[in-house]
Amino acid sequence: MTGGAVRVVGVGMHPWGKWGRSFVTYGVHAARAALDDAGVPWRDVDLVVGGETVRNGYAGYVAGATFAQALGWNGARVATSYAACATGAQALDTARARILAGLSEVALVVGADTTPKGFLAPNAGERWDDPDWLRFRLLGMTNPAYFALYARRRMDLYGATPEDFAAVKVKNARHGLANPHARYRAEVTAADVLGSPVVSDPLHLLDICATSDGAAAVVLASDEYVRRTGATGSVRIRAVSTVTPSFPHTVLDMPQLATDPALPPFDDHGGDDGPRRTFKQSIADAAYDEAGLGPDDVDLAEVYDLSTALELDWMEDLALCGPGEAEALLRAGETTVGGRIPVNPSGGLACFGEAVPAQALAQVCEVTWQLRGQAAGRQVDGARVGITANQGLFGHGSSVVLST
Structure with missing residues (x-):
């Protein structure tokens, strides 16, 4: 790696809803909004990473090229990422890695989806390996x-x-x-x-959250690009965690109770004498370790509230409070805007619904607006550090830490 920081220089979204249009329409809208926010010309973008959307045909499987074509071929390299509900964070990490390696200066990351009504059912037919x-x-x-x-x-x-x-x-x-x-x-x-x-x-x-159409986009740039062009780079990506489960904790999410003798003490970092850590806790551990920050540094969190109860779980998984303490924080008003640690100031999936390739990027958009002081009507005063959390099928997890 070349060192230095990767900056968020632009963010944009297409409103969530049930619009019945192509996911490309939503993605292009969000991408243009992010480019406008960054003040970065399209010709400067040298990498486009798309979040794959499996329900939207072949164009969805090659989302990076799909968005690059729709925005107008400019010679940029393309990549496509899929990590179920953690897709947006994985796409972000792909872009960040190329910038850190000195292989890219400006990257556009886009996630968009058009979802069917009802549950996200698998494809028709017998699929015994699904x-x-x-x-x-x-x-x-x-x-x-x-x-x-x-x-x-x-x-x-x-x-x-x-x-x-x-x-x-x-x-x-x-x-x-x-x-x-x-x-x-x-x-x-x-x-x-x-x-x-x-x-x-x-x-x-x-x-329980709905399923929605929607899109989000993020423009990343190197420190050198920000210095050279004067682009707004006040928000820094401190960490992107995309870890998978560690044996023997391969049953996702389920914590081992202190009274459960079935498994020996285990540390997801690889030790054999540390505390027991669930998969979701290990996602946060990796993010904090890379960021060089801890839960006490966090001013706000955007978490994956597929259901109301899951938001409470994530608060503990991110170590924003101890096990069993989330309800007390909630009841005391500490997780609302104006409280000690606001959770989902955006409204979360409760207000958005799921647009799978876009939702982890939407969380980054919200944290960016919060750290810039641009979240009118829901602003967390003095916010300097924000964390996101997301999880997808097949052992995909993600957490992004951003700071001013």
Whole structure:
């Protein structure tokens, strides 16, 4: 590596919703917004990395070239990344690595998706090597069933209540009111959440995020480019974690209780005498280690709230509080804007829904706006460090740390 920093010089989004248009339309909109934000001419972009979108045909499988063509061939190199829900972070890391290696100066990273109505079901036909097909078709285990198991675990272990889960939705809905890119921008009460249909006990409809169309884009540049051109590079990427699980913790997400003798003490960093660490905790560990920062340095977090209960899990996985303490922070108002550690000031997936290749990039956009002081109506005062967290199928995890 050549050393130096990689700067976020531009961010842009297409509003989330159900628009029924091509994912390319959304991606181009977000890319142009990011380029405009950066003040970087398209001809200066020498790398385009696209987040693959598997539901959108061949063009989705070659998203990097698809976006480069739609923006107008300029000779840039292209790459395409796929990491399920962590796709955007992996694409970001690809671009960052080439800049750090001195092989690129300016990179455009784009993720966009057009999603079907309902659950993200696998392709039709028998697919015996596809875990999604197996769990959807043979077990009936759609994503909300998993979310409900996680929620029930919090209730059994830590005394969480359906009212706590509803409070997460209420908080995020309030944050999303001021976000012009959010799909859902309306006040929600706890009674609304608890009165909505039960999808998978104990979770109600308003506890679970939707699927959406949308796009996000980020322009990265080297320190040298920023110095030479005067581009705005006030936000620095401090770390991108894309680690996979470590044996024996290959059952994703499930923490080993201190009373469980089934496994010896294990440290996901490779030791055999350290504390037990879950996969999601190891994602955060790697991010903090690379950034040279710790959870006490973090001013805000954008986390993967597929369900309300999962937001509480992520707070502990990121070490923003201890195990079983997330509900207390939530109840005290510490995770809302104005509190000690605001979580999902964007409104999160509760207000956006899932647009899989775009959502990890959307988190980076939000943190960037927050660190610049540009998140009108939801601004975290004095924000200097932000962290994101995301997770995808097949052992994909991601966390991005950004700072001023």
